[in-house]
Amino acid sequence: MALIVQKFGGTSVGSVERIRNVARRVAKWKAAGHDLVVVPSAMAGETDRLIALARQIQALPDPRELDVVAATGEQVTIGLLAMALMDLGVKARSYTGWQVKIVSDSAHNKARIVSIDQQRIRADIHAGRVVVVAGFQGVDGHDNLTTLGRGGSDTSAVALAAALKADECHIYTDVDGVYTTDPRLVPEARRLRHVTFEEMIEMAGAGSKVLQIRAVEFAGKYRVPTRVLSSLTDPALPVEEEARSGTLITFEEDPHMAMEKAVISGVAFNRDEAKITVHDVPDRPGVAYAILGPIADSNIDVDVIVQNIGHDGMTDLSFTVHRTDYAKAMKLLKSQVQPHIKCRDVTGDDRIAKVSIVGMGMRSHAGIAAQMFRTLAEEGINIQMISTSEIKITVVIEEKYTELAVRVLHKAFELDQE
Ligand code: ASP
Numbered sequence: 001m002a003l004i005v006q007k008f009g010g011t012s013v014g015s016v017e018r019i020r021n022v023a024r025r026v027a028k029w030k031a032a033g034h035d036l037v038v039v040p041s042a043m044a045g046e047t048d049r050l051i052a053l054a055r056q057i058q059a060l061p062d063p064r065e066l067d068v069v070a071a072t073g074e075q076v077t078i079g080l081l082a083m084a085l086m087d088l089g090v091k092a093r094s095y096t097g098w099q100v101k102i103v104s105d106s107a108h109n110k111a112r113i114v115s116i117d118q119q120r121i122r123a124d125i126h127a128g129r130v131v132v133v134a135g136f137q138g139v140d141g142h143d144n145l146t147t148l149g150r151g152g153s154d155t156s157a158v159a160l161a162a163a164l165k166a167d168e169c170h171i172y173t174d175v176d177g178v179y180t181t182d183p184r185l186v187p188e189a190r191r192l193r194h195v196t197f198e199e200m201i202e203m204a205g206a207g208s209k210v211l212q213i214r215a216v217e218f219a220g221k222y223r224v225p226t227r228v229l230s231s232l233t234d235p236a237l238p239v240e241e242e243a244r245s246g247t248l249i250t251f252e253e254d255p256h257m258a259m260e261k262a263v264i265s266g267v268a269f270n271r272d273e274a275k276i277t278v279h280d281v282p283d284r285p286g287v288a289y290a291i292l293g294p295i296a297d298s299n300i301d302v303d304v305i306v307q308n309i310g311h312d313g314m315t316d317l318s319f320t321v322h323r324t325d326y327a328k329a330m331k332l333l334k335s336q337v338q339p340h341i342k343c344r345d346v347t348g349d350d351r352i353a354k355v356s357i358v359g360m361g362m363r364s365h366a367g368i369a370a371q372m373f374r375t376l377a378e379e380g381i382n383i384q385m386i387s388t389s390e391i392k393i394t395v396v397i398e399e400k401y402t403e404l405a406v407r408v409l410h411k412a413f414e415l416d417q418e
């Protein structure tokens with residue numbers, strides 16, 4: 001018998017019929033002898049609707065009050081799900097985040113969980129109940145409602161699993177696992193049976209959006225085995241089969257992981273970025289800071305950064321930003337930074353893409369970068385920027401080559417083969 005936390009996303013609880021299906025699925029696990037804590041999101045589209053309502057009143061909604069509004073979506077689904085379970089003869093009880101208490105910091109709209117009180121949940125589990133807890137929400141030290149950022153119920157589920165030392169956290173969603181790359185781009189993409197936390201974090205950072213990145217970081221830090229699996233399968237699928245389905249995000253030491261031995265686990269891509277180059281910057285201490293300091297102060301995230309080797313006392317600095325921050329960053333650099341550091345020019349390009357290969361095996365294999373660059377060269381794809389970590393190589397290329405680059409890399413690293 002295991003303690004399992006199961007999270008169901010907005011689509012999975014998007015209608016009364018789907019909520020009944022979730023209840024059937026949960027009831028099946030309960031009948032197999034497991035203890036369950038279930039975390040639903042709001043019904044699909046509901047959080048968007050609530051935020052839009054708030055924006056009709058205030059263009060920039062007050063952050064505290066926005067949380068009061070946005071947190072209601074999950075209060076509906078926990079109640080409905082508890083009822084659907086009761087209807088199947090399963091003892092169940094629902095709690096909001098503040099009833100539990102899921103305590104967070106006070107950063108409204110993007111709060112971080114700091115602690116979870118287990119008392120009520122433990123007592124209910126002991127009494128044989130399925131406990132249904134609202135995702136996405138918490139309460140700060142002064143009893144203000146908070147929410148954890150969009151997609152935050154993934155983090156709620158993983159945090160509950162960590163606090164309760166659950167055996168596994170199941171994230172049910174509308175895809176059946178983590179793939180070697182986006183199957184919409186590459187039909188040969190395969191579902192990974194296992195992947196490490198480190199790889200998942202790199203893939204999420206590189207554009208793969210199966211789970212909220214914060215949830216994966218949480219799972220890695222507190223070592224919560226987390227399984228991504230489909231909520232679209234038959235709810236009556238035997239428990240033993242469901243328990244092996246999807247993708248398990250796990251530790252490198254997991255014996256399953258050692259068996260897979262892939263050098264590269266996935267190809268990720270991101271078309272949401274833009275590139276900025278600051279030309280002919282005086283090559284002296286403090287210049288990178290003079291450029292990127294104001295960018296950071298304006299809350300603009302910078303990703304790939306490349307500085308050229310200096311020539312004649314001058315250098316160029318290039319970096320990428322989120323495409324939605326592109327105009328703001330360009331304006332800031334031209335109006336404030338350029339007059340100050342006296343660079344020759346600031347140019348930008350928002351038709352770029354980032355393509356990354358990710359894999360733990362990179363650490364013990366030489367020549368992976370060379371193989372990646374050769375593969376791209378053979379297709380005539382020019383590499384504009386390169387950055388690497390221990391388990392990831394990222395290139396910035398022209399956006400129109402994204403699909404081609406992903407496809408040829410997927411093939412070159414034999415990700416289409418079992
Ligand atoms: N309902 C929230 C959202 O849409 C949280 C979640 O779905 O994870 O962002």
Ligand code: MG
Nearest residue numbers: 009010041151
């Ligand atoms: Mg969601």
